[in-house]
Amino acid sequence: MRHFAIPRSFSFALAASALGFIAAPLAWASEAAERLTERLDPLETYEARFDQQILDSSGERLQQAEGEMWLSRPGMLRWEVAAPYSQTVVSDGDEVYLYDPDLEQVTVQDLDNRVTYTPALLLSGSAGELTDSFDVFHEQENGDDVFTLIPVSPDTLFEELSMTFDGDTLTELWMADSTGQRTAIRFSGIHQNAPIDDARFRFDMPDGVDVIRE
Template identity: 45%
Template sequence: MRLIRMLLVSALALASLSVHADQKDVARLTQLLEKSQTLTARFSQLTLDGSGTQLQETAGQMALQRPGLFNWHTDAPQEQLMVSDGKKVSLWDPDLEQVTIKTLDQRLTQTPALLLSGDVSKISQSFDISAKEAGDVIDFVLKPKTRDTLFDSLRLSFRKGVINDMQLIDSVGQRTNILFMNVRANEPIAANKFQFDIPKGADVIQE
C-alpha cells in the first residue's frame, strides 16, 4: 500500500510539473506571437511526401495583421492569392479565373497564415504545446487536440524572437516546410491589402 501511495504521489507530481511546463510554453509562444501585430515577409515553401520525395516548391509574399487578416500570394507559375478579411477567405486562381470564398471556420484557422495571425488566446484551446530552446532559436511543437485537422503536428521556429520557419506534417507523413525571409514586424499595412475584389468575369464558388 505504501508503494502504491508513493507511486501515486509521484505520478501526480509529474503531472503537475507537465501542466506547469505546458503553461510556461504557451505563455512564451503567446508572448512571441503577440509581439507582432503586423507581419510581412518573403517565403519559400517546400512540400515532400512521406519518403522525402519533393512534390512541390513555391515562393511568394505574405502580409498578416492580427487578428485574422492576411494576404498570402504565391508567385507564378503556380500563382495563387489567398486573402482573409477576418470573416471570409477568398482563394483566387488566375489560371482558372476562379475564386473560392469560404467562411472562416475552425479548420481554416489551422492554416499557416491564420496560425500566425489568429487569436493567440485560443491556440492552447486547440493544441498541446511544447517548446525546446537552443541558443537563440526556440522551437514550439503544436499537436492538435482533435482529429479533424489539416495536420498531425506543426513546428514553429523563432530565431532571436522573430518567426524563422515552420513545418507541418500530415497523417500520411507529408511535410510542408516554410521558410520566412526579410521579416518585418509592426509596420503599417494598407487596409485594402486584406480585401479581395472579384475580377470581372471570374467564376465564383461559395463554400
C-alpha cells in the same frame, strides 16, 4: 535549416505520459504555451517573402513555391504565390478567398476553417485562441526557439504544427499531416509591426471567374 522530425520535447512528453508521469509534462506544456504567447501577443503586423516546400514522408520534395505575405491581426492575411504557379489567398477578417487564375476560380470559405489554405492564417488569430486549441511544447535548436503544437481536437487537417523564432522574429513554419506529408515555409525579408494598408486585405473579385462558396 530544420530537420523534419518529431521534436525532442514532444517525444519526451509522450514517453512520460506512457509511464504515468502526467503532472510534469502538463506543467511543461503550460510553460511552453506562456512562452509562445509572449512571442505572439506583441505581433500586430508581419510582412515577409516566403519559400514553401511540400515533402513526402521520406523527405522527397513534391512541390516548391515562393511568394510574399502580409498579415495584420486580428484575422487579416494576404498570401501571394508568385512561382511556379500564381495563386492568392486573402482573409478580410470574416472570409477567406482563394483565387486560382489558371482555373479562373475563386473559392470562399468562412475564416473558422482558416487552416484549409495556409497554416500562416493561424497566426492571424489571438494567441489565447491558439494555445486553447493546441498542446504546446518548446525546445531550443541551434539557438532558436521551436514551438511544436499538437491539435487538441482530432478533427484537423494536420497532426503537428511547428513555429521557429529567432529571438522574437518568426522565421519558419511547418506542419505534418496524417499521411506523413510535410509543408515547410521559410521566411525572409521580414518586417514586424510595420504599418500595412488595410486595402491589402481586401479581395476584389475578378470578372468572369467561377465562385465556389464552402
